[in-house]
Amino acid sequence: MLSKKAKYAIKTILFLQDHPELVPISAKAIADREHIPYKFLENILRDLKSHQLVKSIRGAEGGYALAKDPSQISIAQVMRAMDGPIALIPCISERFYESCAECEDEETCRIRRLFSEVRTEMVEILERPITTLAQEAKK
Amino acid sequence: MLSKKAKYAIKTILFLQDHPELVPISAKAIADREHIPYKFLENILRDLKSHQLVKSIRGAEGGYALAKDPSQISIAQVMRAMDGPIALIPCISERFYESCAECEDEETCRIRRLFSEVRTEMVEILERPITTLAQEAKK
DNA sequence: TATAATTCCTATCTTTTTTATAGGATTAAT
DNA sequence: ATTAATCCTATAAAAAAGATAGGAATTATA
Structure with missing residues (x-):
């Protein structure tokens, strides 16, 4: 079964994809919206960053964003980063x-x-870009 | 990842399939041949039995055998019995x-x-009968 | 330049799951 | 009777998963 960590990570990545804003999104905002324990999410974000899936901006008004174009990110990458x-x-x-x-x-x-x-x-299936997930959801 | 329990169970089922003898095979024999901790294997065999995958004969000269024709057994059944x-x-x-x-x-x-x-x-893939595994291995 | 909001880091704790073992009751062949 | 098995309940040990704690470092902005 998929670990909670991986599931939280996938939700985080999809959330960032859904909010391609100019300002980075804080861990707190993600934790609140996606119902992920804040401190646990911090750990997850650190792992996602070390695997070059997200990037971060430090300090006040800082936060996270996808590190590359969503078309270059797959669930498989997230799963491998979290669970191996x-x-x-x-x-x-x-x-x-x-x-x-x-x-x-x-x-x-x-x-x-x-x-x-x-x-x-x-x-x-898991290597498909996450951008295709949105399309699938509309079928 | 597949649990050791499930892996041991699959090995046990394949072992029983490979030895369709008239006499039942003891847990001890399986444990020795497949390098499975004996007491752990006892538990596994009990689960396999409760899921109608193996049958047992009690007492001296007792042991285990497949409960149905191998063509009716799949890895999926074993995995579900062990890991859910x-x-x-x-x-x-x-x-x-x-x-x-x-x-x-x-x-x-x-x-x-x-x-x-x-x-x-x-x-x-996992629902295929275990009898097809032998064929695949010869490819 | 002080403050507040944030990421970053290390460490620890708790809970659950997995893996394995212990001891003995029951059964049946010889 | 003895022996070799299955059967059963319980527990222990180890590993993994899930979560939390506390604070250092960074940066925007008031």
């Missing part, structure tokens, strides 16, 4: 690969092969 | 549905719509 691998088993993850301790032969592992298919399908 | 929902968010789960506390309108929720697509694709 998208794959359900580590031995097929592209970015977080780990071999299974007991696995004798990855090439012929039936479990691996099945979850590899699952991962491919998941990534295909 | 396959969906990444509860509001689109068929069997474990829960509404999101804050969600204002599920119909237009962009997150929900996206993860609904993901779930559909995942289920499509």
Whole structure:
């Protein structure tokens, strides 16, 4: 299941996308509007920033904005930044690969092969730019 | 990520499929061969049994066997028995549905719509009978 | 230049979930 | 009887998730 952290992060990214204003948006504003615990959100924003998904302006009147064009941001990027691998088993993850301790032969592992298919399908959908989400919602 | 419990369970099911012998297979034998902690495996087998995926014979010379034809068993069934929902968010789960506390309108929720697509694709693959896994491994 | 609003940072705490173990009751073959 | 199993309840240990605390640093603006 998606962690609350990732869900909060996705909501934050969508919120920033929905408010492409000239002034940055404060963590407090996001926390209030999206019902996210403020201090938890601070941590999330720090992670989003370190992964170059948002940028920040410090000081009074400071806040956050998307670090790149929404067309360049996907849910997959947010999920990876928050929770790590998208794959359900580590031995097929592209970015977080780990071999299974007991696995004798990855090439012929039936479990691996099945979850590899699952991962491919998941990534295909989750890599779509968040800008397409708005369109989907209108269908 | 897949829990160890689910992974152990899948290995157990595949092991039983690979050994369709006349005599039931003991938990000890499975634990030894698949490197699963024995007592943990006992719990897993109990869950698999309560979900009608394996059957057991008690007493000396007892053990476990698949409760139905392998063509009627899928990884999805095992995952649901062990970890619950396959969906990444509860509001689109068929069997474990829960509404999101804050969600204002599920119909237009962009997150929900996206993860609904993901779930559909995942289920499509995970519902395949485990008998097809053997074929896939030979490709 | 003081103040207030904000990000930034480190650390800690709490709760939940996951993983695993313990001990014994029950069953049935030999 | 003995032994090898399943079955059952309970608990413990470890890890992860979720959340909070306190304050340092930065910056607009009054």
